[in-house]
Amino acid sequence: MKLVRVDGIVLRAIPFSETSLVGSLLTRQLGRIGVIARGARRPGCAAAAAFQSTNLVSCSVYMGERSGLRTISHLELEATHESIPRSVELFGLVGYAMELVIFQAPEEEPAPRVFRLLKGFLHAADGATLAEAEMALVAFEFRLQRALGWGLCTEVCARCGAVVTGATRLSPREGGTLCPACDPQDACGETLSSGDLSVLRAMLLEPFARWRQNAVSGETVAALSRIARSVWQIHAPAPTRSSSLAFLADVRSDGYGKSGTRSGENAGAKDFASRRPMTQ
Numbered sequence: 001m002k003l004v005r006v007d008g009i010v011l012r013a014i015p016f017s018e019t020s021l022v023g024s025l026l027t028r029q030l031g032r033i034g035v036i037a038r039g040a041r042r043p044g045c046a047a048a049a050a051f052q053s054t055n056l057v058s059c060s061v062y063m064g065e066r067s068g069l070r071t072i073s074h075l076e077l078e079a080t081h082e083s084i085p086r087s088v089e090l091f092g093l094v095g096y097a098m099e100l101v102i103f104q105a106p107e108e109e110p111a112p113r114v115f116r117l118l119k120g121f122l123h124a125a126d127g128a129t130l131a132e133a134e135m136a137l138v139a140f141e142f143r144l145q146r147a148l149g150w151g152l153c154t155e156v157c158a159r160c161g162a163v164v165t166g167a168t169r170l171s172p173r174e175g176g177t178l179c180p181a182c183d184p185q186d187a188c189g190e191t192l193s194s195g196d197l198s199v200l201r202a203m204l205l206e207p208f209a210r211w212r213q214n215a216v217s218g219e220t221v222a223a224l225s226r227i228a229r230s231v232w233q234i235h236a237p238a239p240t241r242s243s244s245l246a247f248l249a250d251v252r253s254d255g256y257g258k259s260g261t262r263s264g265e266n267a268g269a270k271d272f273a274s275r276r277p278m279t280q
């Protein structure tokens, strides 16, 4: 059995048996893997604190011939994103990004681009306002789609290749913007203003840090978010009903997330973290 040293982001961690944790790691070297940390919940074991959703860790993974949960050992905490669990809404947004990776990134296939993207997104979301995090999330979705092969084409017509300028129609089904000649052949495209189109193009190209400083209107973020979700619905092999988004909607509708934070510990976030991310 081969022992591989990896850097990873904890996507999910769930108590298992009296003493262990099972979960999912997105690693730089091996892609997304299912793991078990045996004995991690024993008193005095530092691994339990390290093995928490959104943490960056390094560890050794036993890679046998058969697939299934990989045993990890020598788990060390590399970095945390402390502000994320302090806000239930921020935690819900980040939880949705984690769900996308859990369900869309192929298992045990190296995906360094997806690793870099998620690491960059977590860094941007940590300490961000909700508005900033929502912008970063939409940018993350478009870039993740591109990294997985469903990236939107935004420079030319997705159907005929003609150059597209100004306000335009965008078809998630066709995979991008449409020229006026091709537009009538797509019944369910979205209309994008030229401003929205430049934001979309910038989101695909520019680092997340830009969205910390750049004010984009809530309408633009909502329009782009709708497009990103349509792309998942059309192209993604896994179901896209997200328990994080449902959780976020609950928080927003009952008003207790208005301040962005519950008093005391983040009980909501903890409940949420132990749920199965996307229900089928």
Ligand SMILES: [Zn+2]
Residues within 6 Å of the ligand: 157, 158, 159, 160, 161, 162, 178, 179, 180, 181, 182, 183
């Ligand atoms: Zn065309």
